Amino acid sequence: MKFFTFGAAFLAAGLPALPALAHGFAGDRFFPATLLTDDPFVADEISLPTVVRNPTGSDGSQETDLGIDFAKRLTPDLGLTLSDQWKYIQPKGAPAAQGFDALTTGLQYQLFVNAPHETMALAGLEVTWGHSGRVQEAGAPDFTTLSPTFNFGKGFGDLPAALTWLRPLAVTGNLSLDFPTKTESAGTPNPNAFNYGFAIEYSLEYLQHHVRDIGLAAPFDRMIPLVEFALRTPLNRGQGGATTGTVQPGIIWAGQDYQIGAEAILPINNLSGHGIGGIVQVHFFLDDLFPHTLGRPLFGS
Amino acid sequence: MLPFIRRLAVAIALTAGVVSTSHAHAFLDHASPAVGSTLRAPPGVVTIWFTEAVEAAFSRITVTDPAGRRIDQGKAFIGKNPEELSVKLAATAPGTYRVHWQAVSVDTHRTEGNFTFTLAPD
Numbered sequence: 126m127k128f129f130t131f132g133a134a135f136l137a138a139g140l141p142a143l144p145a146l147a148h149g150f151a152g153d154r155f156f157p158a159t160l161l162t163d164d165p166f167v168a169d170e171i172s173l174p175t176v177v178r179n180p181t182g183s184d185g186s187q188e189t190d191l192g193i194d195f196a197k198r199l200t201p202d203l204g205l206t207l208s209d210q211w212k213y214i215q216p217k218g219a220p221a222a223q224g225f226d227a228l229t230t231g232l233q234y235q236l237f238v239n240a241p242h243e244t245m246a247l248a249g250l251e252v253t254w255g256h257s258g259r260v261q262e263a264g265a266p267d268f269t270t271l272s273p274t275f276n277f278g279k280g281f282g283d284l285p286a287a288l289t290w291l292r293p294l295a296v297t298g299n300l301s302l303d304f305p306t307k308t309e310s311a312g313t314p315n316p317n318a319f320n321y322g323f324a325i326e327y328s329l330e331y332l333q334h335h336v337r338d339i340g341l342a343a344p345f346d347r348m349i350p351l352v353e354f355a356l357r358t359p360l361n362r363g364q365g366g367a368t369t370g371t372v373q374p375g376i377i378w379a380g381q382d383y384q385i386g387a388e389a390i391l392p393i394n395n396l397s398g399h400g401i402g403g404i405v406q407v408h409f410f411l412d413d414l415f416p417h418t419l420g421r422p423l424f425g426s
Numbered sequence: 427m428l429p430f431i432r433r434l435a436v437a438i439a440l441t442a443g444v445v446s447t448s449h450a451h452a453f454l455d456h457a458s459p460a461v462g463s464t465l466r467a468p469p470g471v472v473t474i475w476f477t478e479a480v481e482a483a484f485s486r487i488t489v490t491d492p493a494g495r496r497i498d499q500g501k502a503f504i505g506k507n508p509e510e511l512s513v514k515l516a517a518t519a520p521g522t523y524r525v526h527w528q529a530v531s532v533d534t535h536r537t538e539g540n541f542t543f544t545l546a547p548d
Contacts, residue, residue, distance in 0.1 A: 336462050336541070338460040
């Protein structure tokens with residue numbers, strides 16, 4: 126124990142004056158890594174795996190995806206992201222196909238974190254790389270797309286105390302624009318597009334530990350029911366206004382080192398698909414697992 | 427594809443089992459007075475039970491009255507268990523009190539949080 130005491134003293138003395146926790150905290154608010162929409166914070170995290178059974182496509186195809194997402198802080202406020210997925214596609218009346226989708230990379234900057242008002246925002250640039258996946262077999266793009274992004278999160282713990290049951294609520298959202306570097310591929314137009322999504326979260330963890338102890342025991346005291354929405358509206362090249370997207374109700378359980386989430390996938394219209402799909406994700410917080418190596422920024426405190 | 431997913435699931439489960447016992451933050455598990463509770467009698471002491479053992483020397487509990495004045499008395503101290511941190515309070519009048527805690531777990535992770543409790547009039 127004395128060894129630990131000495132270690133704690135040594136390291137606590139050198140603790141930087143930063144927010145207490147890195148991954149997704151703004152004051153008392155913990156924003157989990159959402160499954161569909163992008164997160165409003167830079168982090169050292171990995172989602173492995175993300176398993177998606179998509180709703181039946183508008184063309185009748187069935188698709189299952191296995192994905193991985195990796196996020197790494199270069200500095201406390203600047204981060205990189207990498208993501209890709211392996212796709213198994215069963216077209217209607219045709220042989221199945223499989224292969225990797227395009228690699229997506231991102232550069233993100235944490236604009237601010239406001240602890241008292243549980244607010245944070247992030248700006249970034251994502252690049253989906255052409256020819257980085259199996260174009261013919263898995264439908265990966267043969268063109269690169271640049272996507273400037275803006276992500277935000279807001280917890281409502283700063284509401285008046287009388288609004289007890291609303292204070293565990295939080296909203297995260299993301300806005301982005303797609304700029305393909307080719308206007309068409311094999312005769313099909315590649316329009317610019319507006320992507321917009323948000324998540325409405327009700328944190329039982331926040332309720333139990335920061336607002337009112339209602340006697341929730343494990344595992345319920347770390348659960349966050351949520352509903353996510355993600356939509357995409359093409360803007361030009363003959364496809365303007367054909368919005369597609371999904372609504373995804375589900376739940377996330379967030380532990381200290383990892384979280385597990387599951388959501389149903391509901392298409393918003395026929396163009397987005399038919400029926401119900403599902404997604405399950407296991408997500409690890411590298412800053413907690415490897416705080417002195419892989420889980421810390423490459424540069425800076 | 428299915429055998430691959432099955433193997434992957436087993437690997438993830440094993441990994442999760444291993445890492446869940448690795449580095450851990452000390453989060454509030456429960457407290458006395460309870461988070462958001464209303465009391466009829468002054469508490470005299472605030473105790474927080476954390477999810478991990480904490481270092482008293484680097485952990486603290488501050489309690490402020492409705493006017494923002496500190497009413498915690500002396501340093502926070504470890505109770506019967508290393509996960510239990512307490513601080514004594516000065517006399518309290520009816521009103522809502524804010525508890526702010528900072529904890530350093532024995533593996534040096536630092537956490538903090540807030541909650542309130544209310545002392546009702548007689």
